[in-house]
Amino acid sequence: MGTGQSFRVALCQLKPRKGDVGANVAAVTDALPAGADLAVFPETVLSGYFVEGAAREVALTRHELVEALGAPPDDRHCDVALGFYERGRRGVYNSIAYLTPARDRYGIVHVHRKVFLPTYGLFEEGRFVEPGREVRAFDTRFGRMGMLICEDLWHSLTPSILALDGAELLLSGCASPARGFGPASPLPGNLDEWDRIAARTSKEHGVFVLLAHLAGSEGGKLFAGGSSAWSPDGSLMARAPLFAEATTCVTVDTGDILRIRQESPLLGDLSNALPRLRASLDRAWAGEQSPGGSDGGRSRRRTAQETAEGEGTSRTPSGDGPRLPGHRHPEARRNVPDKRSHPTRPDTSDLEAIAIDPGLVELALVEFIRDEVVRRRGFEQVVIGISGGVDSAVSLFLACRALGPENVHGFRLPYATSSSESLEHARLAIEAAGAHERTLSITGAVDAYVTEHEPEVTPTRRGNLAARLRSVILFDQSARLNALPLGTGNKSERLLGYYTWHGDDSPPINPLGDLFKTQVWDLARHLGIPATIVDKPASADLIQGVHDEDELGISYHRADPILHHLLRGHNPASLARLGFDETEVRIVWRRLSSTHWKRRLPTVALLSETAIGESYLRPVDY
Numbered sequence: 001m002g003t004g005q006s007f008r009v010a011l012c013q014l015k016p017r018k019g020d021v022g023a024n025v026a027a028v029t030d031a032l033p034a035g036a037d038l039a040v041f042p043e044t045v046l047s048g049y050f051v052e053g054a055a056r057e058v059a060l061t062r063h064e065l066v067e068a069l070g071a072p073p074d075d076r077h078c079d080v081a082l083g084f085y086e087r088g089r090r091g092v093y094n095s096i097a098y099l100t101p102a103r104d105r106y107g108i109v110h111v112h113r114k115v116f117l118p119t120y121g122l123f124e125e126g127r128f129v130e131p132g133r134e135v136r137a138f139d140t141r142f143g144r145m146g147m148l149i150c151e152d153l154w155h156s157l158t159p160s161i162l163a164l165d166g167a168e169l170l171l172s173g174c175a176s177p178a179r180g181f182g183p184a185s186p187l188p189g190n191l192d193e194w195d196r197i198a199a200r201t202s203k204e205h206g207v208f209v210l211l212a213h214l215a216g217s218e219g220g221k222l223f224a225g226g227s228s229a230w231s232p233d234g235s236l237m238a239r240a241p242l243f244a245e246a247t248t249c250v251t252v253d254t255g256d257i258l259r260i261r262q263e264s265p266l267l268g269d270l271s272n273a274l275p276r277l278r279a280s281l282d283r284a285w286a287g288e289q290s291p292g293g294s295d296g297g298r299s300r301r302r303t304a305q306e307t308a309e310g311e312g313t314s315r316t317p318s319g320d321g322p323r324l325p326g327h328r329h330p331e332a333r334r335n336v337p338d339k340r341s342h343p344t345r346p347d348t349s350d351l352e353a354i355a356i357d358p359g360l361v362e363l364a365l366v367e368f369i370r371d372e373v374v375r376r377r378g379f380e381q382v383v384i385g386i387s388g389g390v391d392s393a394v395s396l397f398l399a400c401r402a403l404g405p406e407n408v409h410g411f412r413l414p415y416a417t418s419s420s421e422s423l424e425h426a427r428l429a430i431e432a433a434g435a436h437e438r439t440l441s442i443t444g445a446v447d448a449y450v451t452e453h454e455p456e457v458t459p460t461r462r463g464n465l466a467a468r469l470r471s472v473i474l475f476d477q478s479a480r481l482n483a484l485p486l487g488t489g490n491k492s493e494r495l496l497g498y499y500t501w502h503g504d505d506s507p508p509i510n511p512l513g514d515l516f517k518t519q520v521w522d523l524a525r526h527l528g529i530p531a532t533i534v535d536k537p538a539s540a541d542l543i544q545g546v547h548d549e550d551e552l553g554i555s556y557h558r559a560d561p562i563l564h565h566l567l568r569g570h571n572p573a574s575l576a577r578l579g580f581d582e583t584e585v586r587i588v589w590r591r592l593s594s595t596h597w598k599r600r601l602p603t604v605a606l607l608s609e610t611a612i613g614e615s616y617l618r619p620v621d622y
Helices: 021-031 052-058 062-069 150-154 157-164 189-205 255-263 266-286 298-310 348-353 358-376 390-403 420-433 443-453 459-481 491-496 517-527 548-552 556-567 572-577 582-594
Strands: 006-013 038-040 079-087 092-101 106-113 138-140 143-149 169-174 208-213 215-218 221-224 228-230 236-239 246-253 382-385 408-412 436-439
Touching: 006 208, 006 228, 021 062, 052 079, 062 079, 062 092, 062 106, 079 106, 079 169, 092 138, 092 143, 092 169, 106 138, 106 143, 143 150, 143 157, 150 157, 150 169, 150 189, 157 169, 157 189, 157 266, 169 189, 189 208, 189 228, 189 266, 215 358, 221 358, 228 246, 236 246, 348 556, 358 390, 358 517, 382 390, 382 459, 390 408, 390 420, 390 517, 408 420, 408 459, 420 436, 443 459, 491 517, 491 556, 491 582, 517 556, 548 556, 556 572, 556 582, 572 582
Parallel strands: 006 038, 038 079, 143 169, 169 208, 382 408, 408 436
Antiparallel strands: 006 246, 079 092, 092 106, 138 143, 208 228, 215 221, 228 236
16 A cells, blocks of 8 residues: 555445334445445444434344345445444444455455444433444555544544554544534534544544545434545545535545655654653553642643632522533633623624524525425425414425425414414415415304303413414314424524414424524525515514514514523523623523423323333434
């Protein structure tokens, strides 16, 4: 390999069917490209990533993997690297196997078991699989390579070991859910971070870095694709498309490695320095003090941590709660002037922090609807309740772009107190989108119940009756049309508890549930929704003449930045110190803190060791 050789590598970006190993093996075989020497597939491509407690059910032994793949296709005798859940003697592992074709079957050259198992935030990998215990390079017919899986590459130690072990290509399968859709980059934020990691790794070690990413949606978690190949000088060689299945080929010339390492001999420097640094590494690992009495910074880190833990407030009758988990804003650790008497925020910077790239969001949500409705659940059509407001209009437009307007049914479901403007705006949205329209009045059904049984009903109860009856009708129409109900609720309403439980939150798929109301407005303008719908005051239209701000006591433009900061780890006290209005913060905090029950499934008494959702864990799309 030192003299260099040239060969073709294909990054095969797939959308696996959750839990269907047989179908995914067939998809891998079909995706093998003619003319490629090596095909690299993503992490857990044979099962999907978020399988939770079903990891044991989809896991294969190495022998079973070879048997499942069968004979290599006659016209595509390439090597294959693919991710799968592996059943080993000690448990289940998240693994990637490198296989080479023989006469009638594949032979396993090497299997890497994922070392770093993310178990934080939306990840629970360490709960279901065992960590790998070894990182090493291996020889193939195309030279010496190393393999890592997703977070393995985020830690600088693992690629350093592989490079020192002679690897000149690093292959990594990834299942990284898309997060971060701000306007600063044409890529989701997680792919921006992957680019920085891959560029740094390839340049530091003078190696090719090849990343194969999953695509598609798993239970609402979007995998963006965007697989990439990086040259030994840290430059991008190729990029796969976003959110789609694709095969992206690149030519690797290992002769470039020697030239680049001569220009930038960082790996050689590491190799020379490592023997001298091993004592330092051993001492740091053992926790010993370095000469001179320093404890290596541990006491300083501990002091900083204790200082941070000492800030904030515990729960008090005033409504201030304990700090939420997450990162704290840097200003919260400074002695800043007390701005509570003259609130200055939210300001432009707070609104910029929640700004989105509407084109990128549109692309992601169109693929989300298409994946969840058609691929995951086997439907072709959806039904949507169209209120005349911006949220339902955005869901409608997205559904029409994902499925075609001929497969989208918009229902106007007015009650006697519904404004004529809302009805007209609902019709305007449906006509602009080109969807089917049907109007079904719910007045008679609601009033029949009220007149017969509850003549003293309050306006709020009547509004909730209307919202829940609309849901009942949409589900019945979905059964008639063999269509799936599509939700329309936004993140602000969900966090503030401003919706009818088992009413407007009941559809099984919701494209807008992680978008603040202000972000929905931005997306609506991008989609070309009529301005009369976008610019009018937000209203649930359940009580005549009452708008959202009247009931909430705060506008979405002021509530959304506060919600953003609370979700990022602030509490009311720290937000007040940063210049937010204490009254507004308390309004948002009380609504957020008192409505967690509305965002969860019904509470079930746990009586066994196999409780659903506690011990028996299967994802929604399994």
